Amino acid sequence: MSLKLYDLAGAESERRFSPYCWRAKLALAHKGLATETIPWRFTDKDVIAFSEQGRVPVLVDGDRVVSDSWAIAIYLEETYSDRPSLFGGPAVKTVTRFVNSWADSIVAPEISRLVLIDIYAHLHEKDRAYFRETREKRFGMKLEAASADRDTRVLAFRQSLEPMRITLGAQPFLGGDAPTYADYSVFGCFQWSRCISDFRLLAPDDPIAAWRDRLLGAFSGLARNAPGYPP
Amino acid sequence: MSLKLYDLAGAESERRFSPYCWRAKLALAHKGLATETIPWRFTDKDVIAFSEQGRVPVLVDGDRVVSDSWAIAIYLEETYSDRPSLFGGPAVKTVTRFVNSWADSIVAPEISRLVLIDIYAHLHEKDRAYFRETREKRFGMKLEAASADRDTRVLAFRQSLEPMRITLGAQPFLGGDAPTYADYSVFGCFQWSRCISDFRLLAPDDPIAAWRDRLLGAFSGLARNAPGYPP
Numbered sequence: 001m002s003l004k005l006y007d008l009a010g011a012e013s014e015r016r017f018s019p020y021c022w023r024a025k026l027a028l029a030h031k032g033l034a035t036e037t038i039p040w041r042f043t044d045k046d047v048i049a050f051s052e053q054g055r056v057p058v059l060v061d062g063d064r065v066v067s068d069s070w071a072i073a074i075y076l077e078e079t080y081s082d083r084p085s086l087f088g089g090p091a092v093k094t095v096t097r098f099v100n101s102w103a104d105s106i107v108a109p110e111i112s113r114l115v116l117i118d119i120y121a122h123l124h125e126k127d128r129a130y131f132r133e134t135r136e137k138r139f140g141m142k143l144e145a146a147s148a149d150r151d152t153r154v155l156a157f158r159q160s161l162e163p164m165r166i167t168l169g170a171q172p173f174l175g176g177d178a179p180t181y182a183d184y185s186v187f188g189c190f191q192w193s194r195c196i197s198d199f200r201l202l203a204p205d206d207p208i209a210a211w212r213d214r215l216l217g218a219f220s221g222l223a224r225n226a227p228g229y230p231p
Numbered sequence: 232m233s234l235k236l237y238d239l240a241g242a243e244s245e246r247r248f249s250p251y252c253w254r255a256k257l258a259l260a261h262k263g264l265a266t267e268t269i270p271w272r273f274t275d276k277d278v279i280a281f282s283e284q285g286r287v288p289v290l291v292d293g294d295r296v297v298s299d300s301w302a303i304a305i306y307l308e309e310t311y312s313d314r315p316s317l318f319g320g321p322a323v324k325t326v327t328r329f330v331n332s333w334a335d336s337i338v339a340p341e342i343s344r345l346v347l348i349d350i351y352a353h354l355h356e357k358d359r360a361y362f363r364e365t366r367e368k369r370f371g372m373k374l375e376a377a378s379a380d381r382d383t384r385v386l387a388f389r390q391s392l393e394p395m396r397i398t399l400g401a402q403p404f405l406g407g408d409a410p411t412y413a414d415y416s417v418f419g420c421f422q423w424s425r426c427i428s429d430f431r432l433l434a435p436d437d438p439i440a441a442w443r444d445r446l447l448g449a450f451s452g453l454a455r456n457a458p459g460y461p462p
Contacts, residue, residue, distance in 0.1 A: 087322075088322040088323075088325070088326070089320055089321075089322035089323070090320075091318075091319040091320035091322065091323050091407070092319075092320070092322050092323050092326055093407075094319070094402055094404075094405070094406060094407035094408075095319070095323055095326045095327055095329075095330060095405060095406060095407075095411070095413050096326055097398050097401060097402070098329075098330055098333075098394055098395070098398045098405055098413065099326060099329055099330075101393075101394040101395075101397035101398045102329075102333065102394035104394075104397065105393040105394050105397060106391075106393070106394060160337075162332075162336040162337070163329060163332040163333035163335075163336050163337060164329070164332075166332035166335065166336060167328050167329045167332045170328060171325055171328065173325075174325070174326060174329055175325060175326060176322070176324075176325030176326075177325075180326070182326050182329065
């Protein structure tokens, strides 16, 4: 097996919670590429110094090194073009970038805030000071304060997902009849939360919850079988 | 010319401001289909009774009648498949539906609120009571109150456009190198505002303003030449 992915882990090395690493793992599964995942913590900057940056996912494919989840998706699509298309075809990539950007700028920041204290609780001890310092700077408040009003904040979060709800009223996946990278880019954010928190992001009767369930079962339950909480 | 489009008009019959009609007009232009547009007002329900619903756009193509902007786009793509693809290819339609849903549920409702009082000011006299009643019911307040705090509300609106801003940092159009229906679905909302309001939705240095300008110039300035205000 020549493919290796550096994958964010918590205190337990099998708790892999990064939304961006989940995107990469689902993209690799979509391409049918067996990959060795290597547990990595926020403060292991030296371990991935070869990638010339400090964050995961980092994919190593023989002598190629690719970091950033979007760049990894593009790399896999181009390099393994004989395998099932991640985007559903060459022309779909550009519009998928919008969905990915929506997940990055709307979905991920809000989920981050809602479950911040739960992420902290699952970190390896060596990562805790780093995480507290960087996230408290980002949010301008204590971790505990950022998640304190989550029972009310989650209502606005659910409202912000309306574009997905409308889309899923007409088709089972954002990509259409089958999941594509558009789905993985958003699902990674939900899986992130599920791996470290029992906080309920979605009402049980939300059509987005049914979509999430379909993706939890994809690739023989790759996401469902990962250590985490019931969604 | 066999194509006809019923198109929402203001007091002046040449002021055509509906975001959904703009989507249809740009889709028709993309397909290179000359179309007669027929000015229509909110209260002209009888005039489009043949479409078995009460809203525009309504496209009449020979003996075919299609209402709803998304249905019109799908109809044009399928019927005029030998002309330039509206979506950029068959597989792109499903992901474009997400962009269209985002425009419908996030962009349009907020622009509606920001310029509500300006829409009212440009309506035909016969539409004013209908518009005031339906919109005051929708927003739960007087038209004047809904737009009163727009100088502060617009800041949150601009923030909500971040997914577009990220996408346009990597490519000139949501559709990629050239505009597609993904662009028209969002641009229709901006053109709506421009036709009836001088309220500044975007900061001049916003990359989304440059994108809007490119679309104002598309199809020999179809949108730019329409009666309205400087964007």
